[in-house]
Amino acid sequence: MTARRTSSGGLIERSRTIGFTFDGRSYTGHSGDTLASALVANGVTLVGRSFKYHRPRGIFTASVDEPNALVTILKDGVREPNIPATQIELFEGLEAESQNRFPSLEFDLGALNQLAGRLFSAGFYYKTFMGPVIGPLRGTRFWMICEHFIRRAAGLGRAGYKPDPARYERMNAFCDVLIVGAGPAGLMAAEAAMSSGKRVILAEQEPHLGGSARWSGEMIGGKAAADWSQDLARRIDASENVRILTRTTAWGYYDGNNIAALERVTDHLADAPKGAPRHRNWAIRADTVVLATGAFERPIVFPGNDRPGVMLAGATERYAREFGVLPGEKIALFTNNDSAYRAAAALRQFGATIMAIIDVRAKISPAARALAEEAGVEPLLGFAVTATVGRRLTKVLVRRFDAETERLSGDARPIEADCLAVSGGWSPAIHLASQAGRNPKWDEELCAFLPPEPTQAWAGAGAFTGAVTTAEALSTGRNAGLKAAGKKLSRAKLPEVTAPNLDIHPASVFEIKGNGKAFVDFQHDVTVEDVRLAHREGFVSVEHLKRYTTLGMATDQGKTSNVPGLAIMADARGLPIRDVGTTRFRPPFSPVSIGALAAEKYGHFKPDRLTPMHDWHVEHGARMMNVGLWHRPMIYGQPGETVEQAYTREAATVRRSVGIVDVSTLGKIAVKGPDAAVFLDRVYTNQFSTLPINKARYGLMLRKDGIALDDGTTWRLGEHDFLMTTTTANAGRVMQHLEYVLDVVWPDLKVHLTSVTDQWAGAALAGPNARKVLETCVAGSAVDNEALPFMGLVYGEIDRAPVLVCRLSFSGELAYEVYCGAGHGKHVWEALITAGEPHGIAPYGMEALGALRIEKGHVTGAEIDGRTTARDLYLDWMLSKKKPFIGSALMDRPGLIEKTRLRLVGVISLDGRPLGGGAHIVESGDLNELGESIGHITAFCYSPALAQYIGLALVKGGKELHGKRAYISDPLRKHFGPVQIVSHHFFDPEGKRMHG
C-alpha cells in the first residue's frame, strides 16, 4: 500500500505487485496500472520538463491526450523516447526515464530558459536568425552556430544510437464493419453488427474494452458499468465473426475506406514471445466504419495552469475508479460544467478531501449540487482560479468571476490543495472523421466542434457525435452498428442507465486572464501571450496561427489545446469561434513507430534475387555485388589479389583461352503469336520479320521521343515464336513498355508476352577455346562453324540437360550463350566448367565482363542513359529505312541531330592512372582555366589487351575528336590528367576474333 493508493476499488489486480524504475529509483505498482497511475500512486508528481522553458510538469491526463508526461523507455538496450506515461502498461522490470532535463529532473539547468521567456515567444527563431544580415548576431550564419545548442536545449527525449532489435509487421485485413473505440457506444455497435453475421473488427487503443464504463461509476443494465462492459466484451469476444483488437489505435483514415491502425503487440510485456512483432501496422479495408472514439476533456487556461498537480478532472476520476489511485489528498476542482462534480464525489468516496469546487457559472444543476454535497463541499459559484502556488501545487488563488463579462473582481483568496482538477468541457474526438469528412461544425451548446459530413462510408456513435450521456451512447451505438451491418433499427429495449442527470454543456469560458504564464499547448510550450502575439502580428488565420506558434503541432496533436487556442484567437479577433474555424487533423492520430511503417522491410529493403548458379559462385570465392535486385559475381578473387588484378586475370584468360560468365540475369521475354514478327518490327529499330528461324539478331529499341531505350539480342525459335533478351537493368522497363504498346497502341495485334527471365539459366562461354569446350560437352548437335555460325542457334544436351546454344558475343571473342532450364542451371554450369578445365577455363565476374565490353566499345546502360540517341552511340546502322518503328518519327528532330551532342568515343589515360566514372573531360590542360566540360566518362577499366587504363566517354563532337588530346577533370577523386580520345572500338575493330 502506497501513500496515494486507495484501500480498495479499481480494476487493478492488487495481489500482483510489479517492480519498476523511474529515473533509476525503484517503485512498485500493480498489474493493470499504467506507468502514470503507478507514479501517481507512489506520489511522484513531477515527471518531466517542458519543451522550451524547462518548466516542471506533472501528469495531466489519463490517456492518449497526455501532453506532459512523456518519458523514455529503456528496453533491451534500446531507448524509445517520448512515450506518454499514460499509455505505458506496467510490467516487471520496466525502466523509464524523464526527459529534457540536465543534470536531473529536480534540478534542471535548462530551467534558466524561463528567465529568458521573452526570447522564446512565437516566431523567435525567424525573427532572430532568419532575418537579413545586419551585424554579427543576425542572419542564417548565426543560426547555423546556435542551432546546435538550441536544438539541444529545446526538445523532447533523446533517441538512442543502437539498432532496434524488435520486429515490426504489417497486417492486411478486410471487414464489413470496423468499429473504432470500445466504450459503451462502440461495444453496443459491435454487438449489434455481429448479430448480422457480418465480419466485424473492433479496435480499441486501451488494453481493455469498456472505455468510460470502466470508470464512470454509473450503472448499466442493473450492474456496475464496468461489470456490464466486461460481460458484453466477453460476449463479443465469443462471437466468431468479430475480431477484437486491443492496444490498437486507428491512426489514419485513407481513401477507399482504408483505416491504418497500430497494434502495440508486445510493449506491455517484459519479454516478447518468439516471433511476435513489437508493433503491427494494420491496413483495414472496411465497407463501413463506425467511429465511436469518444470525447476528450479540455482544460481551462489560467495563469500557472501547468503546475504539477493540475490535472483534468475526468483523469482524476479515472485514476480513482479504474486504478484505485488518488492524485492528491486535498483536491480542489475548477470547472465550467457539471462533469467535475461527479469527479469530486468519486474522489471523496475514495478518501480524498475535497477542498473546493470552483465554478465559473453562477448556477448549477440540482444533480451537480447533490454531487457537491456528496463530496462534502459547498461549490464556489461565480469564481475562477487566477493563480497556482508551489513548486508542486500547494494552493490555488481564486477570485470572483463573471462568466458573462469574463471579469474578475474582489481579492484573491487562497485555497489549500495539492491537486487541482480542471474541466473546461468536452470535445468529440473527431480526428479520424476530419480526415474523411468536410469541415467540422462548431456547436455553441457543447462549445466544441462536432463531426463533419462524411466523405467516406462512416457513421458516428456516442460522445463522438456530441451525444453526452451514456444512455445516448448506448442507443447511438446500437443504431450505428445495425445500420453499418445493413440491418433495420431495433425497437428492443436498451439496457437501463442509472447516472446523475448532469449538464455537461459548459459555460463558454476558455480562459481566465491574469498575470503570469498561462499555457495553451503544454507540449510545445505555447502560451496565451504567444497566441495574442500571433494575432498582433497578423497571423490570424488558424492555419497561420498553427504554423507561427506551433500550437497543436506537437506529438499530442493538440488534443487538449486545439479548442482553447482557437477560442483565444477568436477572442482576440472579436469573432465567434465558428468564424475562426479549425485546422484539419492529419494522420497519425497518435505517434506511430517508424518500424511499424517499414514493417517487414527491415535490414536491407529489397529482396535478394539469385541466379540458379548463385551458390556455386559463393562456394568458389566470388565477391558478390548488387545489380538492381540481383546478386552477381564481381570477381572471383584469388588470395592476395586486388580487384583490378582479379578482373585483369579473368579478362586475359578470356582473350587467351576461355572464360565463363553467368548471364542468367538478362531479361528474357517470350514473344509469341501470329503477329509477333510484325510487333518486333515496330518496337525494334531494325527488322526482325526477315530473321530466319534458329537465328538471332541484335536489336535496338527507342522510346517514343526518339531516345534509345534498350538493346539486346532476340532469337527466332519458330515462325511465331521469339525469345527476346534485354539488359539486366531494363528487363522490367522493357516488359512494361512492350505490354503498354500491345494493350494501348496496337490492341489488335495477336501477340502474347511472358516474362521468362527466371525460366532460363544462361552462361556465356567466351574465348578462342570456347568452341572446343562445347565440342566436348554438347550432345545432340554439332557446334562447328557450319552447324552453328555467328548468330546461329542449336538445340542439344549437356550432361543430359536440354540446352539451347546461341553463338553471339559481347566480349568480342568467339563466344556462345548456353541456355537451359533454371533448375538445371547449376548442373550445366558445372558441366561446362569441367569441360573447360583442360583449357584453364576461368569464371569471370562483372568487372571482367565490363573490361571486355569496354575494349570492344559495346554500350550498356551507362551509355544508353535515357539521354542518348542511336546516332549518339554510332548505332545509326541499326535504324531501318525500310519501315517505321517506335521513335522513328521524332528521332531526327533538330535537337537530336545537332553537331554539339555528346557522342560515344574511347579514351585512353596518358598518365597511367585509372579514369573515374563521371569524370569530366576538358580541352584545356591549364588547371586555372579549364573552360567548359566537353563530356564525361561513362565506363572505365584497366584493359589487359591494351595494357592501359581506358574508358568510354560521351563527348561533344564524338568521332571528330578522334586522335585529339584532352584532359579529365575529376576533382572528387583528385585526378587531373591527359587523355587521348580514340575510337570506342579499342580492340579487334574488324571483329575477326568472334567470327573465327
Next chain:
Amino acid sequence: MLIPCPHCGPREVSEFSYQGDATRTCPELTSTDVKAWYDYVYNRPNPAGPHREYWQHSGGCRAHLIVTRDTRTHEIHDVAFARAALNRAGEQA
C-alpha cells in the same frame, strides 16, 4: 487509393503503375506529322477534375486499364480494360 481492377477487384494503388494520359492517341507509326507526334508525346492537359488515365495492374494481372479518376478527390468514376475498350473503339471507327 484503391483501383477496382475489372479482373482482380479493388486493389491498393501500390500494385499499379501510372501509364499516362488516356485522352491522347498515338499517331500511325507511318505518320510523319511531327506536330501530331509532339502532341502525343509531350502535350498534356492537366485537368482539375475527371481525367482518363492508363494504369497498368503491374503487381497483379498486368492488364492496362483506362481509369477515369477525379484528380481532386481520387474518386474513380469508371474502369475498363484498355485493350478491349480500344479494340471496340477501333472496330467502330
Next chain:
Amino acid sequence: MVERQSPLTPIFRPAVHSNDVGSISITLSEVTPLSIVEAACWPGLNERLTAAIQEVTGLSVDTTPNAGVVGRGTAAFSIGPDRYLVSGEEDLSARLARVLSEETGTVTDLSHGRTTFRVSGTRAEWVLSKLFAIDFSPAVFPVGEGRATAHHDIFAQIQRSDAAQFDLYVFRSFARAFWNTLCTAAEEVGYEVIEA
C-alpha cells in the same frame, strides 16, 4: 533427364519451429509440379482455351475472372484476362500446345521459372495477410480460385488449393528471399517445414 534443382536446396530443412507456447499452426512446403505453364488466348476465345485445358488436364475452369480449379496433381487458375496458369504432369506445355491452335492462343512453359510454395493450416490466412493486401477469407477467396498480386517486388500468383491451403507461385529468382520472408512471418504462430 536431369532432376530439376530447387532454388531452396541449401536452406530447405524439414523441421518444427514451434512458437512460444509450443504450438504449430501452419506447415510450409515447396511443391514441385512437373510442369507449370502459362496458357493464354486471344480476346473472346476464353471458352476455347478452357476447353483445351480441360482436354489436356480434365479440369473444367470457368471463364470468369479469378476462376480456378484443383484436381489430383493438377491445377489451373486465371491469372489475368485471357490468361491461365496450369500446373500438372510432365510435358504439359507440349500437350497443351498440340490442342491449342495458333488461332486460339499460345502456351509458354514456366516449369523452371516459377517456384511453388504451399502454405497450409489454421493460420495460413493470417500469415499470408501479413504479406499480401488481398482478402484471403473463404467467402471472398473460395477453393480453386486464383489471385495475381505482389509482395513489394515479388510477384505472386496464388491459388487456394484447399479450405486451409494456398499454393503460391513466385519467380524462381525470388524464391529463397520469399521463403525466408514466409518463415519469418510464420514464426509467431509456429510452423513446420515439411517435404511435399
